[in-house]
Amino acid sequence: MAAHTARTTGLRDLRETAHAAQVRELTAAGVLDDPAWQAAFAAVPRHVFVPYFWTGRGAGHERLWGQDPDPEVRARWLRGVYADTPLATRLRDGELVSSSSQPSLMAKMLRALEVRDGDNVLEIGAGTGYNAALLCHRLGEDLVTTVDLDEEITESARTHLAELGYHPLVVTGDGARGCPARAPFDRILVTCALPMVPHAWTAQCRPGARILAPLSTGLIALTVRDPGFAEGRFLHNPAYFVPLRGATAARPPRDPGGAAPHGLPYELVENERFQFMLVLTEGVLHPREALDLWRREDRPARERFGVTVSGEGQWAWLDDPQGPYVWPLGETRD
CATH class of the missing domain: 3.40.50.150 (Vaccinia Virus protein VP39)
Incomplete structure (x- = not known):
């Protein structure tokens, strides 16, 4: 005892x-x-x-x-x-x-x-x-x-x-x-x-x-x-979480350790900043387009990106919600 x-x-x-x-x-x-x-x-x-x-x-x-x-x-x-x-x-x-x-x-x-x-x-x-x-x-x-x-x-x-x-x-x-x-x-x-x-x-x-x-x-x-x-x-912080389950289910995250999509350089696929943009624009920008834009805009950090939610839809943007770089986000699945 x-x-x-x-x-x-x-x-x-x-x-x-x-x-x-x-x-x-x-x-x-x-x-x-x-x-x-x-x-x-x-x-x-x-x-x-x-x-x-x-x-x-x-x-x-x-x-x-x-x-x-x-x-x-x-x-x-x-x-x-x-x-x-x-x-x-x-x-x-x-x-x-x-x-x-x-x-x-x-x-x-x-x-x-x-x-x-x-x-x-x-x-x-x-x-x-x-x-x-x-x-x-x-x-x-x-x-x-x-x-x-x-x-x-x-x-x-x-x-x-x-x-x-x-x-x-x-x-x-x-x-x-x-x-x-x-x-x-x-x-x-x-x-x-x-x-x-x-x-x-x-x-x-x-x-x-x-x-x-x-x-x-x-x-x-x-x-x-x-x-x-x-x-x-x-925010500037990276964040990786278990996907939401239910009516708005998240896509499985891209595996940065897997094959580089569309011949992108491995060092960029594994680059945290580029990976963020690649996932954010997935299904809207071709990965090569995303890479060209990322390089042209001086490899933007997360804080330069934003999101707008409205009754007309949802979109992500770079620098300005009314600017030239805007991408729609996916629609809710019932």
């Missing part, structure tokens, strides 16, 4: 030390410069939301579990949980369907969301519930709604949140349809990759609301003017 108590105490101390170290590292990296978000990350332990995760790829998947009888496996699990890396938390037939995002990227996205006290926030993609817990700490659970298509995921997230005393509304449903019962929203935070922005989201927002969502391999920050119109630019 004494040995078991000592092991339990040791693991708890290790968790607390690792959690505190994570907050210090994120603060030192400059991604927790807002005291409110720093307090949220300090108050919400990641290990509660990631009781296990998968490592490796293909047939080499290994599950690391916080309750493993082997103390070395438990230590590896804990080190992984508090590393600044995304973690695979749910696989189905060998395919990743849910993950815990990289903490530094989460911090950047929460900062870019620009929440204010009293904001009503909708999260698309409940995942483990960790992001929702951070939002609950910052805003209060009554102002947080999180949606996921998979009942197993929402039930798990609900359980993790309740363990820490948070009870936001966790909805099982198609995130592309939003949550009209809790609208209007001041902020929508999306944690799954999109091919386009569902019109239901802008319709459920107040004027002046902000939508932050992964699109292509970047993060688009849209300001909603009215229920039928939103516009904004991409």
Whole structure:
């Protein structure tokens, strides 16, 4: 009994030390410069939301579990949980369907969301519930709604949140349809990759609301003017997320390690900036056209691109929504 108590105490101390170290590292990296978000990350332990995760790829998947009888496996699990890396938390037939995002990227996205006290926030993609817990700490659970298509995921997230005393509304449903019962929203935070922005989201927002969502391999920050119109630019950060499932399903991401399309140079296909433009214009520009434009415009960074959402359609653009370089985004599939 004494040995078991000592092991339990040791693991708890290790968790607390690792959690505190994570907050210090994120603060030192400059991604927790807002005291409110720093307090949220300090108050919400990641290990509660990631009781296990998968490592490796293909047939080499290994599950690391916080309750493993082997103390070395438990230590590896804990080190992984508090590393600044995304973690695979749910696989189905060998395919990743849910993950815990990289903490530094989460911090950047929460900062870019620009929440204010009293904001009503909708999260698309409940995942483990960790992001929702951070939002609950910052805003209060009554102002947080999180949606996921998979009942197993929402039930798990609900359980993790309740363990820490948070009870936001966790909805099982198609995130592309939003949550009209809790609208209007001041902020929508999306944690799954999109091919386009569902019109239901802008319709459920107040004027002046902000939508932050992964699109292509970047993060688009849209300001909603009215229920039928939103516009904004991409942040400079790269972002790779599990695709949204449901009515607005994302295309599988292009594999930069695969064959170079249409004879494009491998070094450019693997170039993060060009890969972003290639995915954003896929199906509209021939890859060679995309390459010529990218070179002609001095290899533009993500911040030079933007997106407009209106009742007439959706389009991405370079520098100016009324300028010469505009590309339609795909239409929603029912």
